[in-house]
Each structure stands twice: as structure tokens, then as C-alpha cells.
Amino acid sequence: MSSTVSTSSQGEVWAGGNKPMKASYGKLMMWFFIVSDALTFSGFLAAYGFSRFKFIDSWPIADEVFTHVPFLHGQELPMIYVAFMTFVLIMSSVTMVLAVDAGHHMKKAKVTFYMFLTIIGGLIFVGSQAWEWATFIKGDFGAVKTHGGNIIQFVDADSNHRVALKDFAHSLPTDRVQHENNNGIWFMSESSLSSYSLEEVIEGFEKDSTIVIRTQIIEDNEKTVLSREESRTFLKENGKYVVEGANLKDNEYGSPLFADFFFFITGFHGFHVFSGVILNIIIFFNVIVGTYEKRGSYEMVEKVGLYWHFVDLVWVFVFTFFYLV
Amino acid sequence: MADAHNLEIFRGLIKFKSNTQKIWGVLILLSIVTTVEVVLGIIKPDVLMQNFLSTKILNWIFIILTIIKAYYITWDFMHMRDETPALRRVVVWTAIFLICYLLWILIQEAGYIFNTYDQGHIKTNF
Numbered sequence: 001m002s003s004t005v006s007t008s009s010q011g012e013v014w015a016g017g018n019k020p021m022k023a024s025y026g027k028l029m030m031w032f033f034i035v036s037d038a039l040t041f042s043g044f045l046a047a048y049g050f051s052r053f054k055f056i057d058s059w060p061i062a063d064e065v066f067t068h069v070p071f072l073h074g075q076e077l078p079m080i081y082v083a084f085m086t087f088v089l090i091m092s093s094v095t096m097v098l099a100v101d102a103g104h105h106m107k108k109a110k111v112t113f114y115m116f117l118t119i120i121g122g123l124i125f126v127g128s129q130a131w132e133w134a135t136f137i138k139g140d141f142g143a144v145k146t147h148g149g150n151i152i153q154f155v156d157a158d159s160n161h162r163v164a165l166k167d168f169a170h171s172l173p174t175d176r177v178q179h180e181n182n183n184g185i186w187f188m189s190e191s192s193l194s195s196y197s198l199e200e201v202i203e204g205f206e207k208d209s210t211i212v213i214r215t216q217i218i219e220d221n222e223k224t225v226l227s228r229e230e231s232r233t234f235l236k237e238n239g240k241y242v243v244e245g246a247n248l249k250d251n252e253y254g255s256p257l258f259a260d261f262f263f264f265i266t267g268f269h270g271f272h273v274f275s276g277v278i279l280n281i282i283i284f285f286n287v288i289v290g291t292y293e294k295r296g297s298y299e300m301v302e303k304v305g306l307y308w309h310f311v312d313l314v315w316v317f318v319f320t321f322f323y324l325v
Numbered sequence: 326m327a328d329a330h331n332l333e334i335f336r337g338l339i340k341f342k343s344n345t346q347k348i349w350g351v352l353i354l355l356s357i358v359t360t361v362e363v364v365l366g367i368i369k370p371d372v373l374m375q376n377f378l379s380t381k382i383l384n385w386i387f388i389i390l391t392i393i394k395a396y397y398i399t400w401d402f403m404h405m406r407d408e409t410p411a412l413r414r415v416v417v418w419t420a421i422f423l424i425c426y427l428l429w430i431l432i433q434e435a436g437y438i439f440n441t442y443d444q445g446h447i448k449t450n451f
Contacts, residue, residue, distance in 0.1 A: 021408070021411045022408070022412075023409075028412075031412070035416055035420055038424075039420065039423055042420075046427045046428050046432075049432055049435070050431040050434065051435070054438045054442075055439070057439075079366055079367065083359060083360075083363040086359055087356065087359065090355050091352070093398065093402050094351075097401075101345055101348065104344075148450065148451035150450070221374060305403075309402040309403045312402070313395055313398045313403075316394045317391060319391075320362070320387050320390075320391040324362055324366050324387045325380075325384045
């Protein structure tokens, strides 16, 4: 019956000295927050699962999307960088738990050192995530969107490797410029134009007979590749505009929902890491000025530690459902 | 609290001498699990690509390994192992019940919508 009121003195019960479940008020509240935040994240991931099962035969294959590693240009290294990020976050969780442990033994210097390492780990992770976002937004091959909202990607007919638009699109003379609201009606404008127009892509496609298109439909764990003849008809009949990289409206990887969920879930998680770093910095300086030494307890480190581990815990799930499954 | 750490993992199969040692032990375990996940994800063995309970066997392996990782993060890093059983149950079962319900209802509905697109009269391939 550890959850019942354990003290006999009524004054102490109502004065807040009570510790239900042998956890202090602050720690218990942190657990409350963590449970509710865990439910928020599972809501997001479950919604991701919903969209994925809704488009189970056409969802982008994550291995083909996240293949980049900083400083290693043009190499296809699926998941290596995310695995690195996961490791960084787990490692910073370890230094956090070491800081908590040092706090239990009232070793100020050690707590300071481990908190510092934790902050560094958190910053590396947030930086990596920013880089990953930038790469995702920029894209690399480019694709064409159809009237039906599907994505057409271009591959080499022999090797089945992706071909970038810039490698085959044929430049045509054009007067088309971006419509800005200072030329014409003030409330009408458009987003920046793609590097190639649909006409240029079609022209390049006609000139290069090795190129065929790949649709979104997955069969036997591979995206369907059409024959040259089918590709020509499909592209000409259904192509609507060129898509490069990703935004909330469309992305070159496939279903728009894929990018939407990517931005939303990893963004929300990144925001948690960011606020965790801020909290860690506050605690770090409190440790340095000796607040907890005076208080006689490093429990605050433990409470922030709980939040920090939770952020790591969420990432473990995001990693699985976004990058592996 | 400070000296009340439970230093056993795997139901007593591995016992650590100090809390610090346990932390490093858990880190090694988590790293091994992550490495296995990444290697499986890159190789994608054909045996594991068959369907089982509406997704690939490989995906089930990933999910199970993830839950194992989550267990050790919560139990050892977040010190759940040292909390009272009441606190443990309050936190874990609340989350598990609600998440299971959410997953069941959403994935069920997603399958229905997929079938509607797939077999119904909605044209999407244009």
C-alpha cells in the first residue's frame, strides 16, 4: 500500500510534505507530464501509421529518402547518419544519468562535467536534425507531380538507378518569371519557380531514350517501373508540374503526407530536444553557482534528467517508425 | 534513494557492482540493439520480408527491439526499476492501454480506407 498517505500527522499531509508513491512532488509531476507527452507523441505516430496504412501500396521507401551523410556527397548510405544521431542521443542520456548519479553522491565537479557533456550531445543532435531537414527540403533528384496528385520519378532503364532532372532536362527559351505581388494585383503571387519547367523535362525525356519513369506503386518491395512507351504516355497525359525537394504541399519522394509527418513529428521532437537543452543549460549554471549544493539535494538534476531521457525514448520510437519500418 | 539502486538486469542474470557500471552496461546493450536494427535495415534479409500479421516479419522485429530499448531506457535511465510498484504501474499501464486503443482504432480504419481506394470506384492512378 505504498500509494496511500503514509503520515499520521494531518498538518504535514496538508502542508505538502507528503510523498505518495515515495516520489517527491516535483518528480511525480514530471512523470505526469511525461505520460501526457508520451500520449501526444503516440497520437502523432499513430496518425502516421494511419496515413501509411491508408497508402500502404504507395508510401515512400525511407531507405531511398534518407541516404545522405554530411561530407560524403553523392554516396548512398541509408540510415547511417540517423543511426549516428540515435547514438549521440543515447550517449547524452548516459552522461545525464551519470550526472544524476554523481548528484546522489553530492559530487559537484562531476555533475558539472556530465551536464556539460549532455548539453553538447543535445546540441549535436539538434544540429544534425537541422542538417537532415535542410537535405530533405532541398531534395536531390526532382520529380513530376501528376494531375491525380501522384509523384513520377525518373530512372535509368538499365540500371534502375534514379536520374536527376538536371541530368536530362533540356533547357528551352522561356519568358516565364516568378509572379510577385508587386507586378500586377497586390494580393496575387506565387512561390518560386522550379529550376525546370514540365515542358523542359518532357523535351529532355524525349531526347534521352534510356530514361523511364517509376510510379509510386510498390510491388514486391520495389516501386513499379514502366516501359519506355508507357512512360511517354503516362508523363505526357498526366504530368502537371515539377517538384524539387519537399515542402508541406508536395515533395519529390511521394505522398505529401510523408513530408508533412516528417516535418511535424521530427520537428516536434526537435523542439523537445531544444527545450531540453535550454533546461539543461539552466540546471548546468545552477550547479555551477552551487544552488543544489546549498539546497543539499541534486534532485532537480534528476527531474530534468527524467525529461531528457524521455526525449531519448521518443526518438527511439521515431527512429523505428520513420526510418526503419 | 541514493544507495537503493537495484543493480540487476535480465532478472538477475547480469548483476552490476555499482550504479555507474550498470549505466555503461545498459549503454552497451542499447548500442548492440541499435546496431542490430541498422544492420537488418540495410541488409533486409529475404526471409524476413514475408508478411506476418499484416506487416513484414522484419518490421515486427524492429518493433520488438524498440520496445526492448524503451524498457531499458525507462527502467534504468529513468530509474523506474527503483520506484515503487504503484508508480511504475500508474505510469506504464496508463500509457500502454491508451496507446493500444489509439493504435487499434486508427490502423483498423486505415485498412478500411485503403480497401475503399483499392477496390472501390475511386480512380487515383492519373
